[in-house]
Amino acid sequence: MEKRKEGILSQYDKNKQLYLNFLKYFLNTIEGIVIEESIVLQSIESRVKTRESLEKKIELKEKYRSIEEITDICGIRIITYFSDDVDKIANMIKRDFELDEINSVDKRETDDPTKFGYVSLHYIASLKADRLRLSEAHRFKGLKIEIQIRTILQHAWAEIEHDMGYKAVGDIPIKVRRSFSRLAGVIELADEEFVRIKDDLQDYSIKVQKEIKDNDESEISIDLISIKAFVYSDGEYLQNVKESAKKASLPLLDISESKQEQEIFSLIVKVCNKLDINNISELKRIYFKYVKILEIIQLKEYEFITYVKTYVTTPLVKILRVLDSAASTDINSDMFITLYEEIYLY
Structure with missing residues (x-):
């Protein structure tokens, strides 16, 4: 185990600058596409996993044999204002990048009605073959990146949840579990209502423009x-x-x-x-x-x-x-x- 860990960390040290360059290239590409699609974001955050964080991950999982098996060394977090924009960005990523379906997960989809807390869309992606043929991108062949997509309300929940240290229902004291569940429902409802309000405003704007053009x-x-x-x-x-x-x-x-x-x-x-x-x-x-x-x-x-x-x-x-x-x-x-x-x- 120790030998495998040192081998992975050695690969990380050797390729650290490559990861940084890949992250920058991917981030610029994503930002360009988002602008083209006219999607307004709250923010985009990016990071390359630190050596210390990578070492902890290897020790915790005890399953990695090479650095290629670790798919979240590079990461981007996209925070939207509206939940329907999460789906728009997800479709955009599926269209423009190579998606690792096995390692990607939509934490919003669950059959467990008691589940609450951190919900987010996690994609593992890489550059498509046509992009890799570009002179500035061919060096990024084989590299993957984790893309998290969530609304600003989901992000607020995740940050508070992380600060409290609770990640699963069983972690929560029974006396406050009901309160957590109620709050999770409120946040989900608020996300849905903000989308409805946005749609209502768009419909109203179209109606008003028509009435003004018709002198009514x-x-x-x-x-x-x-x-x-x-x-x-x-x-x-x-x-x-x-x-x-x-x-x-x-x-x-x-x-x-x-x-x-x-x-x-x-x-x-x-x-x-x-x-x-x-x-x-x-x-x-x-x-x-x-x-x-x-x-x-x-x-x-x-x-x-x-x-x-x-x-x-x-x-x-x-x-x-x-x-x-x-x-x-x-x-x-x-x-x-x-x-x-x-x-x-x-």
Whole structure:
């Protein structure tokens, strides 16, 4: 046993840099694919098992004859926000990498209704033949990596469970076992509910965009989703913003290019609530009531400014800020101009 252990550790020492390079290559590949698939992750963690950890594993298992039999020397942990993204990433890994089916395990699947605690998808994977033919990857032939995929809630459970030192039902004192089981059910339910909420929001967004494009806006209440849909989907609003920018010889930039995109939309919602603007139809009416005055002011203003950034939200935000200063949606032209100058010119 001791001789086998020393032989494996010697192989580890010899190939340590290769493992590090393999991990980096695999991590970069995974991150590139995740971006292509438009999956938003909470985090990706990676590690090469330390010599001390490997030595403990060999001593504990007492079955390894060579380092090739140990499949988790390199490891990646992918943490998602939503449980359905776990399945998307799992399918992506099956598609783009060689999966070791024998050593892979889905700990989410169990026939034991009393099982609780750490659930995660563990895949053992390697590079496919087509990738290994690439000059930068052929040296990684035969290397495997463990990929753990879990939601952020599953990760929280795993970290707490690890800190407490409990890994099986029998480890838990009987008096608190029921509490653990209840909590596990709550976490599983929360994962499912977050997916449902995400789907509901996506459905709502699609519905709102359609209603705005169809000019059926009177029943659309003000919120972050409806404001975004209005700015990006309302044909009359977009046409007016483009024409105004053209008159002032200003480049019209996509709001998504601004780091403050979320803050800008949140500001619009906040001001609408303060001014008691309750739906998109009302907001649109107010915008077109004041936009001509705004255009006149800005044409004069831009004669003295050499560089101005303007986004699709800029005129809407400026009008709302003026009205917010007046604490009213019904002011005359002179008052609008005075307040605008106080906010933007002095």
